[in-house]
Amino acid sequence: MRRTLPSLMALQCFEAAVRHLSFTRAAEELNLTQSAVSRQIRALEDFIGRPLFERVKQRLVLTVAGEAYAAAVQDVLDRAEAATLQLMAYSGEGGMLTIAMLPTFGSRWLVPRLGDFAARYPDIQLNLVTQVRPFDFDKVEADVAIHFGPALWPGAICHRLMGEDIVPVCAPALLGGRPHLDDAREILDYTLLQHTTRPQAWNDWLHAAGIEGLTGNEAGLLSGPRFEHFFMVIQAAVAGLGIAVLPQFLVEEELQSGRLVLALNMPVRSQHAYYLVHPATKADLYKVRVFREWLLEQATRDGVAAVPV
Structure with a gap:
C-alpha cells in the first residue's frame, strides 16, 4: 500500500524553516530561493490540511500543529541522516560502530584506550555518543552501550567489565x-x-x-x-x-x-558494576564481536573478570 507521505524536499524545507524561523535563512541553507521554500511549505500545509506557521507581529512562529509536527519530522530526518552516514562509512566488514557511553567513564577510561582499538581495526569507524541511563536500543541509534548498574537490560546481553x-x-x-x-x-x-x-x-x-x-x-x-x-x-x-x-x-x-x-x-x-551491553540480535556482528573481545581484554588487564550475563 502506498504511504501517505509528503515530498522529502518539503520536509527538508519545513525542518530548516523550523530551526531558523525564517524562510529566507532556510533558503540560504538549502541553496534555494525564498519563494521556492515558501512554495514547498505551502504545498506541505495543503497536503496536511492545516497551517504549520503563522505570522505574529511580522515574526514567523509555529502553530500548535506545527510544533507537534516539527518534533516528529526532526526525529525522522535525524534518524535517516544517521543511517545514511553509517552506510556511507561502511567499508568491508567494519563500518561504523556507535557506542553509547557514560560521559566521565568514557572520557577517563575508554577514550585513552581507543588508539589501540583503532590501530587493530582500521576498517571500523567509531561514533561515540553519551547516555547516562538505560535506553531502548530500538529507539536509539547505538550498537553497544556501557552501563553502570545491575546486569538487567531487556533484550540485551550484558558483559561485566569492572566493579568500582x-x-x-x-x-x-x-x-x-x-x-x-x-x-x-x-x-x-x-x-x-x-x-x-x-x-x-x-x-x-x-x-x-x-x-x-x-x-x-x-x-x-x-x-x-x-x-x-x-x-x-x-x-x-x-x-x-x-x-x-x-x-x-x-x-x-x-x-x-x-x-x-x-x-x-x-x-x-559499589553494589553494582560496569557492563558492556548490546542487543542479542547484534551479538554476531563483526564490529560488535571484535569490540566486545577487545574491551573485555582491556578490562581483564585491569584485573577484572568479565562474565556475560
Whole structure:
C-alpha cells in the first residue's frame, strides 16, 4: 500500500524553516530561493490540511500543529541522516560502530584506550555518543552501550567489565590543613555533593562506614547540590564546594596532582558494576564481536573478570 507521505524536499524545507524561523535563512541553507521554500511549505500545509506557521507581529512562529509536527519530522530526518552516514562509512566488514557511553567513564577510561582499538581495526569507524541511563536500543541509534548498574537490560546481553570502589574526596583547603578527617561522622559537618543518577551513593558509603540513623527527605536521600555527570561533581569538589563520594579510578588524576585528597581513606565496594551491553540480535556482528573481545581484554588487564550475563 502506498504511504501517505509528503515530498522529502518539503520536509527538508519545513525542518530548516523550523530551526531558523525564517524562510529566507532556510533558503540560504538549502541553496534555494525564498519563494521556492515558501512554495514547498505551502504545498506541505495543503497536503496536511492545516497551517504549520503563522505570522505574529511580522515574526514567523509555529502553530500548535506545527510544533507537534516539527518534533516528529526532526526525529525522522535525524534518524535517516544517521543511517545514511553509517552506510556511507561502511567499508568491508567494519563500518561504523556507535557506542553509547557514560560521559566521565568514557572520557577517563575508554577514550585513552581507543588508539589501540583503532590501530587493530582500521576498517571500523567509531561514533561515540553519551547516555547516562538505560535506553531502548530500538529507539536509539547505538550498537553497544556501557552501563553502570545491575546486569538487567531487556533484550540485551550484558558483559561485566569492572566493579568500582567509591571514596570520599575533597579539595585540600576544605580540611583546613589536616591531611584527612579523624572520623567518618565528621563528614556530616560538610556539604555533601550529590550525583543525580547515583542518589543512594552517599547513603551506601555512610552505611558501610558504620553511620546509621541518618535523616533525609522522604526518599531517605541526604541534602546537597546535585549534578547530572561525574565530571561536574569532580569539578565541584576541586572548587571546594563540598565532599564528593566518587569511583576512585575516575579521580586518580586529581588525587595524584593534589587537586583532590581523600577525606578518609575508606574505600567502599559499589553494589553494582560496569557492563558492556548490546542487543542479542547484534551479538554476531563483526564490529560488535571484535569490540566486545577487545574491551573485555582491556578490562581483564585491569584485573577484572568479565562474565556475560
